[in-house]
Amino acid sequence: METVLRTGFVYLFVLFVLRLMGKREFSDLSPVELIMLLLIPELFSQGIVREDFSMTNAVIAVSTLAGLVFVASALTYRFPRFGDLVHGRPAVLVARGEPVRETMDRERIPIDEIASQMRMAGIERLEDVKWAVVETSGRVSIVGYREGDVEPRTERTVR
């Protein structure tokens, strides 16, 4: 019984901590972030199994974890609001060539990182970015202006 409660607690606690850390933790990891993610299981493994190294205990812990993952995944799919709570929401970093400072600061994504993603998308200038969005996975998606779209500079002038 205790193993189920401990596994459940660790699952919810780690989920809570990772949500607090922000989206970038799920993307490319810096050395500091990597250390944290490597240490979490190390620190919690003893807390979950304690001195009980029996196969029964391991099966209970893994079943509990897998069950929680499945239930959370089903709930996030069925109820989008619950999904927002667990995964967060995508957020706009650049809108029609203009950086959205508030989102950049909140997600701790510097302009250099957006510029790097722009280069990968084959875009040279920020003005040519229609949308840059940090996805719930932590990756940055870039949507550039396409042929037929309103000329970026023109649109900015109009606005």
Added chain:
Amino acid sequence: MSGELPPPLRVSAQPRRVKLHRFQWIGLPPLLAVPLLALLGVFGETWTRVDGSGPGLALSVEYATRYRYKQINTLQVRVENTATRTLDTVVVALDSTYAARFSTLVFVPSARAPFEVELVDLEPGEVALVWVELQAERYGRHRGFLEARGSGLPDTVRIPLRTYIFP
């Protein structure tokens, strides 16, 4: 502009229903049942107390009937002299077949011979306690007994033991 996705980047809401593959229908119920059964204590420790008596001696044994591999538990024996005279010695012995299923057996008081404890000068009505610490070494169902023999008494008192060790 806040960080919220603007309308062009949003997709319209679609009805959502969770559906399972056939393999998931088969596999998920037992997977989810394991933690539920564990919460109900199915894979936990259970204890029992068994009493027995013979002419001049009463025994009461409290022990774990179910616990997990490599876990340590205690078998507690209460020996009472119900005779009208002092018993010079009472030997409390654990069945060797049963004992062999466990490791690091610790007897309190110390064992005189393998798996045997000797209690001396037990006066009428006196109660003595024997503790045996057992670490589960082999999983499965184990059966055995614990017996007590008082000096000068015609019979031994035997208590059956049954323990299941989870893998």
